[in-house]
Amino acid sequence: MSLAPRLDLRQSQSLVMTPQLQQAIRLLALSNLEVETFIAEEIERNPLLESTPQEDDGPVVEREAPVAASDEPASADSLVMGEGGGEAALDVDFAAESFHHDSAADQAGMDGSLGMNGGSGGMPEDGPDLDAFADTSLSLADHLLHQAGEVLSGRDLFVAQHLIDLIDEAGYLTTPLLDVANRLGAPLVEVEDVLGVIQTFDPTGVGARDLAECLALQAKEADRYDPCMARLIDNLDLVARGDLARLKRLCDVDDEDLADMIRELRNYDPKPGGRFGGEAMQAVTPDLFIAQRKSGWAIEINAATLPRLLVNRSYYVELSYGPQDKASKAWLSDMLASANWLVKALDQRQRTIIKVASEIVKQQEAFFLHGVAHLKPMTLRQVADAIEMHESTVSRVTSNKYLSCARGLFELKYFFTSSIQSSDGGDAVSAEAVKSAIRALITAEDPKAILSDDTLVDMLNAKGFGIARRTVAKYREALGIGSSVQRRRQKALEGVG
Structure with missing residues (x-):
């Protein structure tokens, strides 16, 4: 065996992901709003990029579904090299066959409502509701601190500020007062007195420490906190169980008085701090619009959330003819290549999203026509095989993206559900369709004949759903619906109230 140094030539294959390809993959997983932020950052970095609002002659991508599969999207590397359609493909005028709705008002008058709630999307006759835009940013802590500053001062105000910081968004103080007193080095009686003041705010x-104290404070405010009401509040566990006979004995009241007390209890707010904002709710912006037309389903990217990105070639020519060294020339070439790639990659992203969405609409057409009961079981692999793409690509495309149709606003992931085998040997049904059937059966049940899980299994099997009892219980709990025992107690309390 020779130990002398030598040179060997070997041939091998490996898959290398270029930075452009990695970025193209990341772009697929971003929502339109996230892409808009990414574009803004790129415009700041690259002087050759500029954005303009989408106009009628913009590269809007639209498909009628069902459609035939188009050519395989070009890779990021081929886009950088100018292949896969070239710049000419980006300048095609789709205005003759595209529809635009950059705002909710633009959706009115279309065939098929595109509003988030299934409405026409137009403004009401009296104009927009300006109260909906009122400032709701005042937090519960700010509201309480303002009141504390008006009635307390000095040491008491300091203790009050600390207690208010410990009150959660629902309005409860969950930290023991003894811990607060030890932390502040203050007498326990002083902390209790300050809390008593806060509870008048x-x-x-x-400022209540549990539900019973919260309801008691509201009963005192309403001047309804008599001994009978106090005993009722002290036995909320019996109220939850619907043990009306025992409650009547404990409170020493008749049926009419107990019904009146329970009705009063229902009028109280178990989460008094809930009316004040924590974080403001963010409205979901759809990434896709879907509308039914005579020739099929029209699918369009929401252009309102995607600015049109352009390469400023005149500025490039101006810079290239100016005095520059070798490093500047290389930098300018890199900026041009990066700008060209990004424009083409964004266009390819839109086409890929449309291609996946078209297949989803094709396979779930019954849902868009008739509702959730007709939702079919579907997997990522089914869509990937149909459009000849990788399953991971479909997964990225459907992440964090929403579509707006006549039935409302849905996340693309919503349409991928597990299957439940039909009891009569027919086609499998979607788990969401089974959940919808369970909800409908329980909603329509007779208060005097509450449906058990076993009864639900029999009724679902009669409808053609082959489902086990444990699956019914799992779906019922996922829907936030209580057991038959819990629903029976709830119906009893509603009957008393």
């Missing part, structure tokens, strides 16, 4: 019931 608006909203009534704030």
Whole structure:
């Protein structure tokens, strides 16, 4: 065996992901709003990029579904090299066959409502509701601190500020007062006195340490906290169980008085701090619009959330003819290549999203026509095989993206559900369709004949759903619906109230 150094030539294959390809993959997983942020960052970095609002002659991508599969999307590397359609493909005028709705008002008058709630999307006759835009940013803590500053001062105000910081968004103080007193080095009686003052603040019931104290504070405010009501509040566990006979004995009241007390209890707010904002709710912006037309389903990217990105070639020519060294020339070439790639990659992203969405609409057409009961079981692999793409690509395309149709706003992931075998040997059904059937059966049940899980299994089997009892229980709990025992107690309490 020779130990002398030598040179060997070997041939091998390996898959290398270029930075452009990695970025193209990341772009697929981003929502339109996230892409908009990414574009803004690229415009700041690259002087050759500029954005303009989408116009009628913009490269809007639209498909009628069902459609035939188009050519395989070009890779990021081929886009950088100018292959896969070239720049000419980006300048095609789709205006003759595209529809635009950059705002909710633009959706009115179309065939098929595209509103988030299934409405026409137009403004009401009296104009927009300006109250909906009112500032709701005042937090519960700010509201309480303002009241504390008006009635307390000095040491008491300091203790109050600390207690208010410990009150959660629902309005409850969950930290033991002894811990607060030890932390502040203050007498326990002083902390209790300050908490008593806070419990007189608006909203009534704030600063309570449990539900019973919260309801008691509201009953005192309403001047309904008599001994009978006090005993009722002290036995909320019996109220939850619907043990009306025992409650009547404990409270020493008749049926009419107990019904009146329970009705009063229902009028109280168990979460008094809930009316104040924590974080403001963010409205979901659809990435796709879907509308039914005579020739099929029209699918369009929401252009309102995607600015049109352009390469400023005149500025490039101006810079290239100016005095520059070798490093500057290389930098300018890199900026041009990066700008060209990004424009083409974004266009390819839109086409890929449309291609996946078209297949989803094709396979779930019954849902868009008739509702959730007709939702079919579907997997990522089914869509990937149909459009000849990788399963991971479909997964990225359907992440964090929403479509708006006549039935409302849905995440693309919503349409991928597990299957339940039909009891009569027919086609499998979607788990969402089974959940919808369970909800409908329980909603329509007779208060005097609450449906058990076993009864639900029999009724679902009669409808053609082959489902086990444990699956019914799992779906019922996922829907937030209580057991038959819990529903029976709830119906009893509603009958008393």
